Amino acid sequence: MTERTTEQRLDDLETRVAELEARAGAEPPADGEGGPAPTGFGGALFALDALREHTAGRGGVVFAGIVREEDGGDGIEWQQGLPVERLAGADWSRGAAVLDALGNPVRLNLLHAVWAGTETVAGLAELSDFGTTGQIYHHVNLLVATGWLTSVRRGHYLVPPERVVPLLAILTAVGGTS
DSSP states (O other): OOOOOOOHHHHHHHHHHHHHHHHHHHOOOOOOOOOOOTTTTTTOOOHHHHHHOOOOOEEEEEEEEEEEETTOOEEEEEEEEEEEHHTTTTTTGHHHHHHHTSHHHHHHHHHHHTTTTBBHHHHHHTHHHOOOHHHHHHHHHHHHTSSSSEEEEEEEEEHHHHHHHHHHHHOOOOOEEE
């Protein structure tokens, strides 16, 4: 067996990476930039371009989204951001309870079901894998206490409009639905 040189092995690896990127439809990021732009957004880093124009100091972090009704009608438009200096000086532990509420697969699935239109605990109980009515109320009450759900009237819940885009941004940040 012939020993391959480091240069030959490197050439082979570069070829394999190029093939994988071509199959994934991704272009390698330019030096100093993040990964490839998500598909469906024209391949441009439009959000970063705008952020560069509007931030000073150490930079900023922004998340935004537009979530239209299924019929294409009016929906939610949301944007929130902070300068890096403010984030660096914040007490991150203050967000623990709100994030912890999302750390349970049953609660995430309950949020998904409510966002998709199931408004009542009775309706949630008819769906599979949520447990008993008592268990559902336990999860729903925790989600209400942390602001991920709101009660519109007794036994009827919805994801508050101001929480829809942040919730979807968190899910996107952790890898979306892949």
